[in-house]
Amino acid sequence: MPTILGQNQYGKAENRVVKITRDGDTHHIKDLNVSVALSGDLEDVHLSGSNANCLPTDTTKNTVYAFAKEYGIESAEQFGIHLARHFVTSQEPIKQARIRIEEYAWERIETSEANSKFIGSDEVKHSFVRKGQETRVSEITYDGENWQVISGLKDLIVMNSTNSEFWGYIKDKYTTLQEAYDRILATQVSGRWRFNWTDDEQRMPNWEKSYDQVKKHMLQAFAETYSLSLQQTLYQMGSRIINSRSEIDEVRFSLPNKHHFLVDLEPFGLKNDNEVYYAADRPYGLIEATILRDGVEPQIPVDMTNL
Numbered sequence: 001m002p003t004i005l006g007q008n009q010y011g012k013a014e015n016r017v018v019k020i021t022r023d024g025d026t027h028h029i030k031d032l033n034v035s036v037a038l039s040g041d042l043e044d045v046h047l048s049g050s051n052a053n054c055l056p057t058d059t060t061k062n063t064v065y066a067f068a069k070e071y072g073i074e075s076a077e078q079f080g081i082h083l084a085r086h087f088v089t090s091q092e093p094i095k096q097a098r099i100r101i102e103e104y105a106w107e108r109i110e111t112s113e114a115n116s117k118f119i120g121s122d123e124v125k126h127s128f129v130r131k132g133q134e135t136r137v138s139e140i141t142y143d144g145e146n147w148q149v150i151s152g153l154k155d156l157i158v159m160n161s162t163n164s165e166f167w168g169y170i171k172d173k174y175t176t177l178q179e180a181y182d183r184i185l186a187t188q189v190s191g192r193w194r195f196n197w198t199d200d201e202q203r204m205p206n207w208e209k210s211y212d213q214v215k216k217h218m219l220q221a222f223a224e225t226y227s228l229s230l231q232q233t234l235y236q237m238g239s240r241i242i243n244s245r246s247e248i249d250e251v252r253f254s255l256p257n258k259h260h261f262l263v264d265l266e267p268f269g270l271k272n273d274n275e276v277y278y279a280a281d282r283p284y285g286l287i288e289a290t291i292l293r294d295g296v297e298p299q300i301p302v303d304m305t306n307l
């Protein structure tokens with residue numbers, strides 16, 4: 001039975017590119033998910049197996065990262081226009097390019113009063129929280145006598161574009177990781193905290209105010225910690241909460257290490273001066289720990305996924 005080739009397009013989808021622009025101490029982030037779809041004289045590629053008209057999808061990916069360095073990312077629209085024009089004008093068989101871009105917005109983390117005096121600003125210039133609300137969670141248990149209240153949040157995404165190192169770790173014959181003296185530290189916070197309130201209705205905490213304050217302290221500790229590991233940052237976040245909120249005795253965090261790998265731009269004759277990163281989604285390191293007020297027994301379950 002004769003068949004015909006209908007509409008067709010191809011390209012690399014979901015190129016996660018993070019561009020950090022360093023204006024002295026003040027860093028700016030552009031975080032995009034770029035999908036390239038090309039079409040044109042591609043019948044032969046499908047019908048005869050000749051790839052003479054095929055620009056590899058791998059090349060379209062490299063172009064996204066190289067353009068982030070060469071032209072910067074002023075806006076998603078400007079970046080998309082650059083890419084689309086490039087594919088159509090540089091490759092004769094390519095007649096149409098469709099660039100779809102999702103942009104993830106970030107805002108700066110406001111610093112604590114103490115640190116603000118120290119750094120002379122209300123904002124940490126390299127610490128960001130991704131826009132879009134986290135999900136707030138809680139679990140309330142009552143046995144007729146005592147209450148247990150655990151609150152928390154998930155999907156709160158934060159990033160430090162500097163002040164993070166990781167080195168001095170064990171190296172065995174399977175270790176290939178290079179030591180890092182200035183890396184991006186990013187995580188999607190899942191946290192739970194347990195209140196020490198159990199019974200007296202008169203002395204119930206102000207749950208709304210408590211949540212806002214816990215979140216604020218957690219973010220400030222993330223932003224203000226010069227990190228030698230995500231484990232160390234986690235501990236700082238937890239202890240900042242315990243030390244500043246007397247109503248809370250226990251905090252548990254599950255922090256995926258959202259790896260950002262520097263893209264090798266050397267093959268394109270470009271120097272990547274800690275600017276263009278590939279944001280990997282998996283696999284990821286998963287760092288989990290409980291921080292307790294001294295003398296308190298842990299009660300938050302180790303596995304918080306169903307909490």
Ligand SMILES: O=c1[nH]c(=O)c2[nH]c(=O)[nH]c2[nH]1
Binds near residue numbers: 166228229231
């Ligand atoms: O902060 C980190 N902690 C680790 O345990 C670890 N392991 C790894 O490969 N990278 C990192 N980063």
